[in-house]
Amino acid sequence: MKRIGLLSDTHAYWDERYTKYFEDCDEIWHAGDIGSLEVAQKLAAIKPLRAVYGNIDGQDIRKVYPQINRFTIEGTEVLIKHIGGYPGNYDPSIRGSLLVRPPKLFISGHSHILKVKFDKTLNMLHINPGAAGIYGFHKVRTLVRFSIEDGNFKDLEVIELAEK
Template identity: 80%
Template sequence: MTKIGLLSDTHGYWDEKYLKYFESCDEIWHAGDIGSMEVVQKLAAFRTLRAVYGNIDGQDIRTLYPQTNRFIVDGAEVLMKHIGGYPGNYDPSIRGSILVRPPKLFISGHSHILKVKYDKTLDMLHINPGAAGLFGFHKVRTMVRFVIDNGTFKDLEVIELAG
């Protein structure tokens, strides 16, 4: 059983609440638009960090993290890409990978819109954790926690951050 803390679109903004809410997590995943090495360093010093770079990330972050990250955690294959779309409207840059070899979980960011949706056609869960930073049009900052247990997902929690 692996507990995951998932966030996206911090845009360089650091909030100590990230650590507070991810205290119980085994890993932290960042779905891009990290925005600063400070955010990378603080998250990586706290827990294992898996990430992808987003469209606003500079070369420093792009050398550390890929544009697309496919990995397996606790029996579940995960695919993460910052600009990825969602079920019924996958971004053309990732659509082929998803259709040819669907993961059990597809994670994207970019839209700043929290979305958890199941793709029945591909038997795949999609999560966009919304935006945890201050920059953007979103009214509420959000993150997500969930558990992967032997290839299944459970105990998903949406965390709303004030401010």
């Protein structure tokens, strides 16, 4: 079993509570718009970090993190891309990949809207953790934690940090 801490859209903002909420996780995943290498390094100091770059990220971050991160963990294929859309309205930049070879879990950010939705057509769970930073139109900053065990998801928690 792996416990995952998930966030997106930090936009270079660091909150010490990331440490508190992710210290018991096995890995931290960032779905893009990290904003600064310093934020990525602080997250990686807590637990191993898997991340993708987002549309606001500069070359420094793009040199370290890919646009698409596809991997298998606990028997589960995962695909992370910052701009991805959601079930029924996937972004054209990823739609073909999802239709041809859907992962079991698709994670995206960008919208700043927390969403957890199962795509019955592709037999795939989609998670957008909302935004953990202070920039953007969202009213509440959010993180997500969940577990993956033998290809199954469980114990999903949404953590509301506060109004931004």
